Amino acid sequence: xxxxxxxxxxxxxxxxxxxxxxxxxxxxxxxxxxxxxxxxxxxxxxxxxxxxxxxxxxxxxxxxxxxxxxxxxxxxxxxxxxxxxxxxxxxxxxxxxxxxxxxxxxxxxxxxxxxxxxxxxxxxxxxxxxxxxxxxxxxxxxxxxxxxxxxxxxxxxxxxxxxxxxxxxxxxxxxxxxxxxxxxxxxxxxxxxxxxxxxxxxxxxxxxxxxxxxxxxxxxxxxxxxxxxxxxxxxxxxxxxxxxxxxxxxxxxxxxxxxxxxxxxxxxxxxxxxxxxxxxxxxxxxxxxxxxxxxxxxxxxxxxxxxxxxxxxxxxxxxxxxxxxxxxxxxxxxxxxxxxxxxxxxxxxxxxxxxxxxxxxxxxxxxxxxxxxxxxxxxxxxxxxxxxxxxxxxxxxxxxxxxxxxxxxxxxxxxxxxxxxxxxxxxxxxxxxxxxxxxxxxxxxxxxxxxxxxxxxxxxxxxxxxxxxxxxxxxxxxxxxxxxxxxxxxxxxxxxxxxxxxxxxxxxxxxxxxxxxxxxxxxxxxxxxxxxxxxxxxxxxxxxxxxxxxxxxxxxxxxxxxxxxxxxxxxxxxxxxxxxxxxxxxxxxxxxxxxx
Amino acid sequence: xxxxxxxxxxxxxxxxxxxxxxxxxxxxxxxxxxxxxxxxxxxxxxxxxxxxxxxxxxxxxxxxxxxxxxxxxxxxxxxxxxxxxxxxxxxxxxxxxxxxxxxxxxxxxxxxxxxxxxxxxxxxxxxxxxxxxxxxxxxxxxxxxxxxxxxxxxxxxxxxxxxxxxxxxx
Numbered sequence: 001x002x003x004x005x006x007x008x009x010x011x012x013x014x015x016x017x018x019x020x021x022x023x024x025x026x027x028x029x030x031x032x033x034x035x036x037x038x039x040x041x042x043x044x045x046x047x048x049x050x051x052x053x054x055x056x057x058x059x060x061x062x063x064x065x066x067x068x069x070x071x072x073x074x075x076x077x078x079x080x081x082x083x084x085x086x087x088x089x090x091x092x093x094x095x096x097x098x099x100x101x102x103x104x105x106x107x108x109x110x111x112x113x114x115x116x117x118x119x120x121x122x123x124x125x126x127x128x129x130x131x132x133x134x135x136x137x138x139x140x141x142x143x144x145x146x147x148x149x150x151x152x153x154x155x156x157x158x159x160x161x162x163x164x165x166x167x168x169x170x171x172x173x174x175x176x177x178x179x180x181x182x183x184x185x186x187x188x189x190x191x192x193x194x195x196x197x198x199x200x201x202x203x204x205x206x207x208x209x210x211x212x213x214x215x216x217x218x219x220x221x222x223x224x225x226x227x228x229x230x231x232x233x234x235x236x237x238x239x240x241x242x243x244x245x246x247x248x249x250x251x252x253x254x255x256x257x258x259x260x261x262x263x264x265x266x267x268x269x270x271x272x273x274x275x276x277x278x279x280x281x282x283x284x285x286x287x288x289x290x291x292x293x294x295x296x297x298x299x300x301x302x303x304x305x306x307x308x309x310x311x312x313x314x315x316x317x318x319x320x321x322x323x324x325x326x327x328x329x330x331x332x333x334x335x336x337x338x339x340x341x342x343x344x345x346x347x348x349x350x351x352x353x354x355x356x357x358x359x360x361x362x363x364x365x366x367x368x369x370x371x372x373x374x375x376x377x378x379x380x381x382x383x384x385x386x387x388x389x390x391x392x393x394x395x396x397x398x399x400x401x402x403x404x405x406x407x408x409x410x411x412x413x414x415x416x417x418x419x420x421x422x423x424x425x426x427x428x429x430x431x432x433x434x435x436x437x438x439x440x441x442x443x444x445x446x447x448x449x450x451x452x453x454x455x456x457x458x459x460x461x462x463x464x465x466x467x468x469x470x471x472x473x474x475x476x477x478x479x480x481x482x483x484x485x486x487x488x489x490x491x492x493x494x495x496x497x498x499x500x501x502x503x504x505x506x507x508x509x510x511x512x513x514x515x516x517x518x519x520x521x522x523x524x525x526x527x528x529x530x531x532x533x534x535x536x537x538x539x540x541x542x543x544x545x546x547x548x549x550x551x552x553x554x555x556x557x558x559x560x561x562x563x564x565x566x567x568x569x570x571x572x573x574x575x576x577x578x579x580x581x582x583x584x585x586x587x588x589x590x591x592x593x594x595x596x
Numbered sequence: 597x598x599x600x601x602x603x604x605x606x607x608x609x610x611x612x613x614x615x616x617x618x619x620x621x622x623x624x625x626x627x628x629x630x631x632x633x634x635x636x637x638x639x640x641x642x643x644x645x646x647x648x649x650x651x652x653x654x655x656x657x658x659x660x661x662x663x664x665x666x667x668x669x670x671x672x673x674x675x676x677x678x679x680x681x682x683x684x685x686x687x688x689x690x691x692x693x694x695x696x697x698x699x700x701x702x703x704x705x706x707x708x709x710x711x712x713x714x715x716x717x718x719x720x721x722x723x724x725x726x727x728x729x730x731x732x733x734x735x736x737x738x739x740x741x742x743x744x745x746x747x748x749x750x751x752x753x754x755x756x757x758x759x760x761x762x763x764x765x766x
Contacts, residue, residue, distance in 0.1 A: 058606070058656050059641055066672045082670065083638030095638065119637055125666055126635045129613050132664075133633070136688060140725075 014112065019050055021107040024068070027051055036113045038089055059084045060098060064109070067100030071107050078102075083119060095119055173267065179260035181205050190266055193248070195240055211238065223252040224262055235269075247273040286328035288321060289469050289506075292462035298325070298454060305452045306332035311404065313389075313449050314427040316456030318579040319505030322427040325454060326385045335423060338382030341375050345386055347581030350393035355412055358399065364413025376409045379422045388578040389449065390430035390441060391585070400424075401445045424449060429579065459502040459509060466498055469509055474525070477513040486517060489525045496527045500534045507576060552587045555580075559594050566594060602645075603653040605763050606676050607756075610669070610702060611683030612694035613662025616716040619746035620683065621659045624756050629747050636661045639673055648760045655760060663694055671705045678763040679710040681755060682734060686715045686743070689725040695734055710762035712755050713738040718745040 011018060015034035019027040027050045039053055054060050063081040070079040081098040090096060094113050101108040116122070167174065168188050176185035186201045194201075194211055201209045207217040219234045231252050238246040247269045255261035283291040285299040305312055306329045314322045323342060330340045345353060351365065359374030375384055386392070392400070403409050404424060408417040426449045435441035459466070470489055478484055489497075493516075502508055516529040527535065555573065562568035570580035584594065609617040618636050623629055625644045640659040645652060658677070663669045674680070680702055685691040695713075702711070713734050715726060721743075728735075735741045739762045744751035 058604075058658075059639060062672070062676055065675065082673075084641060085638065086641040088641070088643055097638075122635065122637045125637065128666060129635050129662075129664070130633065133614055136690075140687075140723075 017050075017053075017111040019109040019111070021071075021109060025051065027054065027109070030108075034113065036090075036094065038091075053089075057086055057089050057096075059086055059096075060109075060111070063098050063100070067098075067107075067109065070100050071102050074102055075105070076102055083114065083121075173265065175201075175206070175210070175264040175266065176255065177206050177262040177264065179258070181207070183209060184261075193246070193266060193268060194238075212236065220250060220252060220264070228254050233267075246270050283468055286331060287324050288328060289472050290462060290465035291468060292457075292465045294457040294462050295465060298456065301454055302328050302332065305329060305454070307334065308452065309334070309423055310451040311423065311449045312425045312452040312454065313432070313446075314425065314454045314456065315432075316427075316429065316454075317458045317503075317505055318429050318576055319507030320456040320458060321506055322429075322456060323385065323387060323576075325456065326383070326425045326427065329425060330383045333383070333423070335382045339379050340383050340385065341379035342385040342387060343375050344388055344578040344581060345396075346388040346391035346578050347585045350395045351412075353393065353396050354399060357396065358403070358409045359411040361411050361413030364411070368413065371411075374409065374411065376403065376420045376422055377418065381421055383423045383425055386424060386426045387576075388428055388582055389426040390428040390432055390435055391582055392441075394440070394442065397442045397445050401442060401448060404445075404448050459505040463498055466509070467494060469506060470494065470497055470513070473510045473513040474517075476510070477517040480514060481517040483517050483520065485523055486520050486525060487523045490527070492527045493525045493530060496530055496534050504575065511571060551583065552589065555583060555587065555589060556593065564594055603651065603764075604656050605653055605678040605760065606656045606658060607759060607763075608658045608660055608674055608677045608680040608702070609683065610660060610674075610680050610695070610698040611662060612685065612688075612691040613664045613667075615662065615683045615685040615688075615691050615695075616746045617662065617681075617683050618659050620681070620714070620716065620744065620752055620755075621657050623746045623749055623752050625657070627749075629749075631747075644756075646756065646760045648757070648764050651764060653760060653764065655756065663698060669698060669701060671701060674702055674705040677702075677706050677709060678766065679712075679759045680706075681712050681714055681759060682738070683714045683716050684726060684731060684734070686717045686724040686726045687720050689730060692726060692730050692734065695731075699734060708737075710739045710759060710766055711737075712759045712762075713741045714744045714751070714755055715741070716744050716746065718743040718750050719747045 011031045015036065017034050017037060018030040020030050021027055029050050037053070039056075054064065059081070066081075067079060070077075079100040081100075083095040083097050085093060085095055087093070090113070094115050097112050097114065099110045099112075101110065164187075171189045172187055173189040173193055174185070174187040175183060175190050178184050183201050183204055183206050186198050188198075191198050191201065196209075196211070207214075207221075210217075212220070213236075216234070216236045219236075223231045223234055234250045234252070236248050236250065238248055240246060249267040249269050251265040251267070253263045253265060255263055283289065285295075285302065288295065288299070302325065312326075312329060314325050316322050326342070327340060330336060343356060348356070355365070355368075355372065355374065357374050357376055359377055360368050360372050362368055362370050386400075403420070406417070407421065408419050410417050432441050432446050432450070436443045436446055459469075474489055478486060497509070497512070504511075512531055512534065513525075515531050516525045520526070520529045555569065558569040558572045559566070562572060566580060566584075567577055570577045573580065575583070583589075609621060611617050613635065614633055618634070618640065619629055621640070621642055625642050636659060638661060642657045642659065644655050644657065646655050647653070658673060660669055660673050661667050682695050682699055682702075683691075684695050699711075702709070713731065715731065717724075731741075740755070740758045742751040742755050742758075744755060746752065
């Protein structure tokens with residue numbers, strides 16, 4: 001139709017179907033009909049009716065509508081249909097693509113065929129989409145895993161919270177330590193035990209943050225190094241500020257999840273230890289030593305009497321520790337911060353004792369060159385301990401009774417009374433009731449001073465305390481004599497100590513050890529190191545003193561040995577100073593004899 | 597569209613890529629299914645005869661490539677459709693959004709024609725991310741919402757039959 005085909009060879013190579021659009025429904029094939037053309041063609045290679053081709057293709061029919069709009073709105077250019085596959089048209093599954101052209105008002109449709117393998121877009125798009133899908137699946141798996149882990153984490157946290165709540169509820173005292181010695185967990189009960197905040201403990205090195213001594217830390221570390229089955233609990237004492245001593249037992253366990261981590265279980269055994277002590281008896285009380293039932297009774301009475309501000313009478317043989325009991329009463333009373341003044345009433349004349357107790361005015365008697373404050377005034381607010389009150393002269397007893405009743409004293413030589421606030425604790429080795437009967441002691445004073453009473457047992461009546469006392473005195477004697485190479489008391493020596501009847505009581509036992517240490521040549525005390533009187537249990541030392549003459553000679557010998565120093569002589573004889581003075585008086589040993 | 601005395605109805609398969617459009621058509625036309633994913637380039641056109649209420653008709657199925665960032669669906673492909681199947685992959689909730697965009701394009705291009713919403717891959721229901729609340733908007737005005745599986749064939753026949761019925765009514 002007058003249209004010249006400029007490049008028929010090229011069109012032949014591309015095997016394109018070129019339709020010249022002559023009217024809305026009339027088409028003519030230009031050039032050769034391509035080999036892929038699905039319809040019958042004439043022998044000269046030209047289709048008779050291309051409209052049949054168009055009619056068979058639903059896609060092309062639609063595209064022609066789109067092309068019509070394009071041609072109407074454009075004078076030049078082209079519009080591509082995009083690829084399509086139409087089984088009814090191309091049974092081999094090949095792709096077709098149509099292009100609408102307009103050139104010099106001439107309209108054309110060019111249809112090209114592509115074998116599937118030649119559609120280059122396909123593998124690219126396929127790969128991109130597969131990767132997208134794989135990525136999506138990966139993302140989904142990750143999200144799923146994340147959700148699962150999140151759920152497991154939440155579950156674990158819940159379990160952990162539950163376990164911690166249970167631990168807290170059970171008041172278990174636990175500290176967890178990691179492999180780097182860092183504290184990772186402290187239970188509230190442990191914080192409470194140490195009176196420390198959690199934040200001060202968690203994250204720190206355990207030897208630094210736990211209030212333990214270097215030795216206690218070393219013991220725990222030592223246990224950590226052992227296999228779990230071989231470990232023993234570490235017992236520690238912990239002194240907290242303003243609180244009683246805590247007794248704590250620490251068990252060292254491996255974390256079952258990680259053997260490099262450690263769990264410390266702390267048990268507060270303070271109460272248990274207290275109860276245990278109560279059960280087996282208290283071995284020490286203030287400066288008193290002894291766990292015998294008779295001493296437990298004494299400790300109990302001291303506790304009961306000390307806070308009650310009344311006079312006390314302590315009775316007991318010499319050397320039983322009457323002054324120590326008086327000191328304990330002082331320390332446990334409300335007067336503990338005030339003076340404790342002790343005076344021995346034995347061996348003093350009534351005027352001297354009166355002067356010492358109540359004071360005197362200058363010129364009150366010969367030698368009273370200045371005003372003198374008596375022991376009552378010196379003990380103001382505190383305690384006045386009157387030892388050997390049984391030896392107190394009757395005149396002084398009378399004055400003392402008045403002082404106790406009126407709570408005021410009058411210095412010798414004065415008429416003006418002075419108010420005093422003093423608690424009197426009296427002690428004696430004598431039976432005051434007998435003295436009252438003999439008229440040597442005022443009954444009204446006795447009733448006044450024995451409102452509270454304590455009867456100390458002699459050592460022979462509490463022999464079970466001898467080993468305990470021996471250990472204590474042995475230690476003291478080692479320190480005094482500096483003989484630290486003496487390690488122990490032999491069993492034989494202990495037997496000797498147990499057999500002896502101890503007329504001088506605890507004081508005698510104490511001096512026995514000083515004697516023994518001085519004589520000991522080995523690393524343990526043997527019976528031969530003990531004083532000779534201990535070896536003749538059939539002849540108690542008391543019998544040696546049963547004769548006043550012998551005792552008088554003994555005292556004089558002792559005085560001679562220590563050049564008249566009475567305190568040293570008393571010590572040498574295993575007597576208290578008060579007993580010594582009393583015996584001096586009783587045996588009629590004059591001061592002059594003492595000085596000889 | 598008519599060929600001879602038979603009624604021809606153009607149906608577009610619309611949805612994101614890899615939601616199973618080609619597999620649904622293949623299951624419907626040939627009764628087969630392939631596990632291998634083969635992305636569709638351009639448009640694949642198939643036909644299947646369908647009898648609806650004693651009326652024989654030919655469904656011309658336009659399996660349009662899946663829309664994604666690489667390829668946007670040409671509006672011209674939708675022109676002349678009597679209805680469409682809007683396909684969502686139950687295992688990928690992002691395909692709900694793509695379906696929403698295609699539904700908007702379909703309404704813009706074809707007006708209000710019948711469509712059936714298919715939540716496909718019901719054989720993988722354990723892995724589904726799509727809940728009914730997610731596709732509430734898509735389901736609005738749909739003549740039917742079906743859970744389908746090209747793999748098992750669940751809901752496939754019913755989907756095409758129902759759409760054909762609605763197209764015939766329209």
